[in-house]
Amino acid sequence: MVAVDIIFAPIFLAVLVYFLTKGAEHITKYIALGWFLVLFFISFSWLHQLPAHGFLQLGTYLKVPLFNFDLTLQVDALSVAMLLLTSLLLILVVFTSWNEKHQASYFSLLILFSGPIFGVFMTTNVLWFFMFWELTLVPMLFLIGIWGAERRIYAAIKFFLYTHVFAMFMFVGFFLLYKQTGYWDITQIKEAALTTPALIWWLMFAGFAAKLPLFPFHTWLPDAHVQAPSSISVLLAGVLLKMGAYGLIRFTVELLPNTTREFALWMVAFGLLTTFFAGMLAVYEKHIKKMVAYSSISHMGLVVVAIATMTYDGLSAALYEMIGHAIVISPLFLIAGWLHHKTHTWYMNEMGGIMKFAPYASAIFILAGMAALGLPGTMGFVGELTIIISAVKSFGWWIAVIALGGFISAGYIIWAVRRAIHGEPSQIVLNSTFEMSAAERFALAIFTGLIIYFGVVPQPIFDVANKAFSSFFGGM
Numbered sequence: 001m002v003a004v005d006i007i008f009a010p011i012f013l014a015v016l017v018y019f020l021t022k023g024a025e026h027i028t029k030y031i032a033l034g035w036f037l038v039l040f041f042i043s044f045s046w047l048h049q050l051p052a053h054g055f056l057q058l059g060t061y062l063k064v065p066l067f068n069f070d071l072t073l074q075v076d077a078l079s080v081a082m083l084l085l086t087s088l089l090l091i092l093v094v095f096t097s098w099n100e101k102h103q104a105s106y107f108s109l110l111i112l113f114s115g116p117i118f119g120v121f122m123t124t125n126v127l128w129f130f131m132f133w134e135l136t137l138v139p140m141l142f143l144i145g146i147w148g149a150e151r152r153i154y155a156a157i158k159f160f161l162y163t164h165v166f167a168m169f170m171f172v173g174f175f176l177l178y179k180q181t182g183y184w185d186i187t188q189i190k191e192a193a194l195t196t197p198a199l200i201w202w203l204m205f206a207g208f209a210a211k212l213p214l215f216p217f218h219t220w221l222p223d224a225h226v227q228a229p230s231s232i233s234v235l236l237a238g239v240l241l242k243m244g245a246y247g248l249i250r251f252t253v254e255l256l257p258n259t260t261r262e263f264a265l266w267m268v269a270f271g272l273l274t275t276f277f278a279g280m281l282a283v284y285e286k287h288i289k290k291m292v293a294y295s296s297i298s299h300m301g302l303v304v305v306a307i308a309t310m311t312y313d314g315l316s317a318a319l320y321e322m323i324g325h326a327i328v329i330s331p332l333f334l335i336a337g338w339l340h341h342k343t344h345t346w347y348m349n350e351m352g353g354i355m356k357f358a359p360y361a362s363a364i365f366i367l368a369g370m371a372a373l374g375l376p377g378t379m380g381f382v383g384e385l386t387i388i389i390s391a392v393k394s395f396g397w398w399i400a401v402i403a404l405g406g407f408i409s410a411g412y413i414i415w416a417v418r419r420a421i422h423g424e425p426s427q428i429v430l431n432s433t434f435e436m437s438a439a440e441r442f443a444l445a446i447f448t449g450l451i452i453y454f455g456v457v458p459q460p461i462f463d464v465a466n467k468a469f470s471s472f473f474g475g476m
Contacts, residue, residue: 003058003073003122006039007132010115018108025103032107033094039114040087047080050467055187058122068184073122077468078319081461082121082246085323089238089330090114092446096334097231098439106147113139113235120243126174126251127184133167133243140232140240148227155227162220163211170207170247173200177255186255197259204251205263211244212300215274225293226346230337233289237296237333238326245303245322253310260310267308268395272402274301279408283415287346289336291416292329295372298405299325305402306387309394316465317386323461324371324379324454331368331447335361338440339420343432348416353425358434362421364444369417371451373409378455 013035021028050056055074062071075083090110100106119132137160145156177200178184181192194200210217221241225233252260260267275298282294299321306318338361339354340346355362371378374385384406391399454461 004061004071006042007073007115007119007122010035010111010113014108014112017111018104021104028103028107029094029098032111033091035111036087036090036094036114039118040084040091043080043083043087046075047077047084047464050075050077050080053470055124068182069127070125070185071123071128072125072185072187074124074187075122077464078246078249079121081319081323081464081468082242083118085242085326086114086117086121086239089234089326092330092443093231093234095439095443096234097229098437100147100229100231102146106143109139109143113143117239117243121246124186125184126177126186126189130167130171130174133170134164136240136243137163140235143232144224144228147229147232150227151223152227155223158220159224166207166210166217168207169203173203173207176200176203186251189255194256197256198262201252201256201259201263204247205267208244208247208252209270211247212241212274212304213244213297214270214301214304215277215297218274218278218297221297222290222293225296225333226287226289230289230334233293233333233337234330237293237329241296241300242322242326245300245307245318248304248307249315249318253307253315257310260308264308264310265395268305268391268399271301271304271308274298274304275402275405276301276408279405279412282412283408285412286348288339288348288351288416288420289333289346291348291412292332292336295332295409295412296325296329298409299329299372302384302387302402302405305391305399309390311390311394312466312469313386314390314394315469316462317383317390319465319468320379320458320461321383321387324383327447327450327454328368328371328378328380331364331444331451332372334440334444334447335365335368338436342434343428345428348419350426350428351420352423353429354421354434356425357429357432358436360441361434361436361444364448365421366417367448368451369413371455373413374406376455377452379451379458380455382455382458 017028017031046056055076058073060070060072116132116135120129123129141156141160144159145152148155177189180194181189183189213221224236228236278294278297282291285291285294303318303321306314343351371380374381388403391402
């Protein structure tokens with residue numbers, strides 16, 4: 001399959017699937033599942049085709065020589081890691097959405113989403129990157145606005161406007177890159193001198209920080225998570241937030257390494273504030289899904305601190321944490337949404353005793369929660385430990401204060417388990433039924449296996465990270 005087809009074929013496939021399956025909507029999920037499996041295996045094949053250093057060339061399309069407006073598609077280990085994560089989460093989201101209402105339109109939108117999100121990670125042309133970045137907002141807007149909770153319209157519009165406005169800062173930074181170099185492609189921009197690198201850096205940082213999101217740009221995310229269907233929260237936390245971290249690595253670290261070193265302590269400050277502020281909000285939160293949302297934000301602060309080290313170890317730790325965070329936080333969102341669907345309440349103090357009636361979901365919630373707070377033997381432990389070690393090497397022992405984030409995580413996770421999972425069942429719980437579909441059980445089992453496997457055997461992810469960043473430091 002031609003690489004460009006992976007990006008643009010979903011537009012036509014989504015429309016075709018929607019109109020052809022309206023009379024038999026259950027077929028749509030099988031088509032979506034098949035497409036996402038194809039994406040996963042193509043991404044996996046690219047992993048084994050990568051050269052020792054640099055990019056795997058996938059072709060140049062839609063050439064406009066006058067403006068250097070070429071859709072250049074090439075991937076390295078960092079790109080492929082994001083493609084594998086994205087396709088895996090899309091596959092599992094199909095299973096967790098197996099019985100979703102209005103399946104023809106729902107799964108068509110998921111197929112549509114796969115095109116631009118793959119484009120974000122496949123192109124090295126900053127203008128095309130921006131266009132794909134913006135196009136990911138459209139299907140997410142409808143997925144939140146149609147299938148979300150009571151305030152879904154408000155959350156969808158806030159999500160769209162907030163991230164779009166900050167993306168315009170990023171676009172201005174990209175335009176200045178073109179204005180000063182005459183190139184849109186990062187492989188050519190890297191070799192050119194910039195007259196205003198600090199301005200460009202801050203403009204790009206603003207766009208990526210809002211997507212991560214960092215404090216104080218985070219306010220759109222809790223609303224989006226709470227109102228979105230839980231399966232869509234998996235994509236928000238596991239994919240869209242990672243776009244911000246990917247952008248920081250690809251465009252600030254790779255394009256402007258000297259400027260990034262100059263502002264590294266600012267990045268550390270934003271990362272620490274995000275980790276502690278969002279963590280404390282999670283401690284005091286009674287709404288179970290909002291608590292998970294704040295936990296997600298808190299962990300992205302750790303990723304930014306790791307990126308700020310500008311070291312081989314730090315960037316490898318950042319990539320591991322990006323993947324680990326997606327895998328760990330996803331079952332927490334899924335089970336929080338499932339509990340709300342069964343009990344019709346979001347509040348942990350109105351639950352209690354869930355373990356007695358739903359031991360399978362409760363056990364996975366506890367495991368994922370323990371991984372989020374950094375329990376040894378899970379992905380959360382490896383990610384947080386490597387970030388702390390790399391940060392101490394780069395900034396000194398004072399940065400070990402970041403370990404307090406783990407103590408805060410322990411507070412809100414254990415408190416959540418105590419209120420919702422253990423204790424005496426409330427009347428709401430006693431009046432509820434807790435059946436779980438086989439598809440949901442399968443998806444949660446996959447997440448559980450990945451949390452444990454890569455927590456015990458982290459080397460496969462670090463092998464990809466080492467391949468990704470060895471070329472970075474070869475050219476810095």
